[in-house]
Amino acid sequence: MNSAADPQLIPQLIAQRHDDILLVTINNPPVNALGVDVRRGLLDAIDAAERDPAVAAVLLVGAGRNFIGGADIREFGLPPQEPRLPDVCDRIEASSKLVVAAVHGATLGGGLEMALAAHYRLALPSAKLGLPEVHLGLLPGAGGTQRTPRLIGAGTALELMLSGRHVDAAEALALGLVDRVGTGEDAAAAGLAWVRELLAEGAPVRRTRDAGALADRAAQQGAIDAARATTAKKARGLFSPLKIVDAVQAALDLPFEAGMVRERELFVECLDSPQRAGLVHAFFAERETAKSPETAAARPRPIAKVGVVGGGTMGAGIAVALLDAGLPVTMIERDDAALARGRANVAKVYDSHVAKGRLTAAACEAVLARWSGSTAYDALADADLVIEAVFEEMAVKEAVFAELDRVCKRGAVLATNTSYLDIDRIAAATSRPQDVIGLHFFSPANIMKLLEIVVAAKTAPDVVATAFALARSLRKTPVRAGVCDGFIGNRMLAVYRQAADHVMEDGASPQQIDRAIRAFGYPIGPYEMADLAGNDIGWATRKRRAPTRDPRARYVQIADRLCERGWFGQKTGRGFYLYPDGARTGTPDPEVQAVIDAERVRAGVTPRSFTDEEIVRRYLAAMVNEGANVVHEKIALRPLDVDVTLVHGYGFPRHLGGPMKYADTVGLPNILADIRAFAQEDPLFWRPSPLLVELVERGHDFESLNHPETQTI
Ligand code: 3HC
Numbered sequence: 001m002n003s004a005a006d007p008q009l010i011p012q013l014i015a016q017r018h019d020d021i022l023l024v025t026i027n028n029p030p031v032n033a034l035g036v037d038v039r040r041g042l043l044d045a046i047d048a049a050e051r052d053p054a055v056a057a058v059l060l061v062g063a064g065r066n067f068i069g070g071a072d073i074r075e076f077g078l079p080p081q082e083p084r085l086p087d088v089c090d091r092i093e094a095s096s097k098l099v100v101a102a103v104h105g106a107t108l109g110g111g112l113e114m115a116l117a118a119h120y121r122l123a124l125p126s127a128k129l130g131l132p133e134v135h136l137g138l139l140p141g142a143g144g145t146q147r148t149p150r151l152i153g154a155g156t157a158l159e160l161m162l163s164g165r166h167v168d169a170a171e172a173l174a175l176g177l178v179d180r181v182g183t184g185e186d187a188a189a190a191g192l193a194w195v196r197e198l199l200a201e202g203a204p205v206r207r208t209r210d211a212g213a214l215a216d217r218a219a220q221q222g223a224i225d226a227a228r229a230t231t232a233k234k235a236r237g238l239f240s241p242l243k244i245v246d247a248v249q250a251a252l253d254l255p256f257e258a259g260m261v262r263e264r265e266l267f268v269e270c271l272d273s274p275q276r277a278g279l280v281h282a283f284f285a286e287r288e289t290a291k292s293p294e295t296a297a298a299r300p301r302p303i304a305k306v307g308v309v310g311g312g313t314m315g316a317g318i319a320v321a322l323l324d325a326g327l328p329v330t331m332i333e334r335d336d337a338a339l340a341r342g343r344a345n346v347a348k349v350y351d352s353h354v355a356k357g358r359l360t361a362a363a364c365e366a367v368l369a370r371w372s373g374s375t376a377y378d379a380l381a382d383a384d385l386v387i388e389a390v391f392e393e394m395a396v397k398e399a400v401f402a403e404l405d406r407v408c409k410r411g412a413v414l415a416t417n418t419s420y421l422d423i424d425r426i427a428a429a430t431s432r433p434q435d436v437i438g439l440h441f442f443s444p445a446n447i448m449k450l451l452e453i454v455v456a457a458k459t460a461p462d463v464v465a466t467a468f469a470l471a472r473s474l475r476k477t478p479v480r481a482g483v484c485d486g487f488i489g490n491r492m493l494a495v496y497r498q499a500a501d502h503v504m505e506d507g508a509s510p511q512q513i514d515r516a517i518r519a520f521g522y523p524i525g526p527y528e529m530a531d532l533a534g535n536d537i538g539w540a541t542r543k544r545r546a547p548t549r550d551p552r553a554r555y556v557q558i559a560d561r562l563c564e565r566g567w568f569g570q571k572t573g574r575g576f577y578l579y580p581d582g583a584r585t586g587t588p589d590p591e592v593q594a595v596i597d598a599e600r601v602r603a604g605v606t607p608r609s610f611t612d613e614e615i616v617r618r619y620l621a622a623m624v625n626e627g628a629n630v631v632h633e634k635i636a637l638r639p640l641d642v643d644v645t646l647v648h649g650y651g652f653p654r655h656l657g658g659p660m661k662y663a664d665t666v667g668l669p670n671i672l673a674d675i676r677a678f679a680q681e682d683p684l685f686w687r688p689s690p691l692l693v694e695l696v697e698r699g700h701d702f703e704s705l706n707h708p709e710t711q712t713i
């Protein structure tokens, strides 16, 4: 019920009087982020309520699907605008009139901090509460590091802030983050009913800054020390986690006001850090790649039944990803024994969930009831989508797609999980190339987030839109790619791995290279990774490519020598490293060193030493140069698509944003200068990408290509 006394607010805030309660609805789609207008409006609303004797309480709610998704991330890095969010939160907390927050959906970052500044909190069942700032290289900077520990204790507060995880309404109640869990989906209705109760009871204004969870100083210090020790070990070069611990230490040591000043200092340090820029870049890039020109133009086809051809490593993992999303899956294999292995590969995943207590036996059975198998392709007659994951051989793929063309209904989407092969050629094996697309999953397919959506020459736009819709329902991070040998990721990997191989033949050990790349921020080095994935995969690809290889190009044969000995990596107990008795971590192998020495002699190389820094520079220069080629040839839509691919599929450190963002940070002229210097030794390998050269000449960076509206090349 609107009354004449309602304060005049901005479109992003709606204020309505309900008797003596002022209902303030934050209405700033899509996630009610706390941009400058919302902040100003909230101050005005609290001031208006304070002045109006007819108002006894203020209720804060969010319009749409969420309470508040946090501060407006788009404002980071721009000149700050008053009022600052911590001041708005302080103003809310200082109000002499009761302020209550009724939250639903995303209640994150600054959104939760605002709720914590209110005097009472109610959460609806849809609520997801959290302080995820750490994922953006930040700390909760609107009083979150000061109020949360005072409310729920330092240990729990740190766990929430360092993990950034979301908690549901029931857990929030158990932790003491909220006072009550409501029912239904209408935050305004549930909130108004509760505020009336609070007013009737004469509930006092209650300020979180005065909450007493830090009273037992010794126990709280113990929790902070423990968090500091684990963070120092686990945070691996990340900047903001230890700042979060410092801020909570200030909550314990200082009065509230002084703690807020300290929080601000630490927040600004994080805000100004390159890691914040990298992580915010990654956040927006991940959301950009979820869209494509086709998703805007075409409607996805409905997908209710899916077929998977092949039940090996990838087929089984893809089947699990589909089953996890609630879809029924029909698996096709070559014979009964292979089909039984395929089913066992799928069942193994769910059995381990049961063993770890993540799933009940009954739930496991219910999921597996949606799996069916056959050795006859006719079982796919009514599938809406089929994903092929058979051997990486063109003739086998062509035969499979000819069969799919024969049995599948009209309009079914026919997808291949090929890593490298020409999808135009695979599509030509059918009479309906418009329905054929690449869906390149990464191993393990039920866990890895990246999905390269490879659009072939004749793929129809609604098939592309269907692939993006599928990615969303599988909770994958999709990236649109074009057809070439290896698409975006594997094509780039082949090149920067060659750069590493050159360095190895020229004098560095696999251990030194792996160590240098890990120190840069990768979770695992290239040779450790090769041993984990199986060196036979790369060997098969190199053999396939051999006939088209430029005979003048440098070709390091060390990996081939290891494969000829059957040293494929962890699965054979040795590869670049030794894995005695099924060990997961490798130890240096003197026999591998002997192979490397022999290959240096054969290639006429006099070994020299490398610094870790030079190794990283070569690795990154090769990666960025090939990334530029991939964009130049329109295999990737934009540099940010390369970034998301490398971060989510290849372990590139997310806090650097991705290789293209990293290159912008280092400066493209510096990368180009490195490439030109390395080209003195090997001009064939180190050919600067025409796009990189052009950007440098024009004084532009990769970011200038991420937003086509401002594109100049
Ligand atoms: N600021 C600005 N834009 C935001 C935003 C934010 N906090 N959160 C989301 N958006 C934008 C997205 O970029 C996207 O824009 P687009 O449509 O133009 O691509 C749109 O909102 C929708 O986002 P999603 O596609 O992610 O929507 P979902 O419904 O899948 O998820 C969400 C919603 C859970 C809120 C998710 O967007 C999210 O996790 N957002 C970030 C939450 C966060 O990190 N908050 C902390 C911010 S930092 C902070 O608060 C600092 C404070 O301590 C001072």
Ligand code: NAI
Residues within 6 Å of the ligand: 309, 310, 311, 312, 313, 314, 315, 332, 333, 334, 338, 388, 389, 390, 391, 392, 393, 396, 400, 417, 418, 419, 420, 440, 441, 442, 443, 533
């Ligand atoms: P795999 O060898 O583990 O499994 C292949 C399966 O296909 C086997 O079970 C085999 O019996 C079955 N198969 C072969 N021909 C068939 C046919 N005509 N009809 C039905 N089933 C048939 O191989 P993997 O690793 O699962 O790879 C499959 C595909 O996925 C390949 O194209 C590969 O390049 C690609 N890929 C592999 C990744 C990996 O990390 N292993 C990652 C991403 C893609």
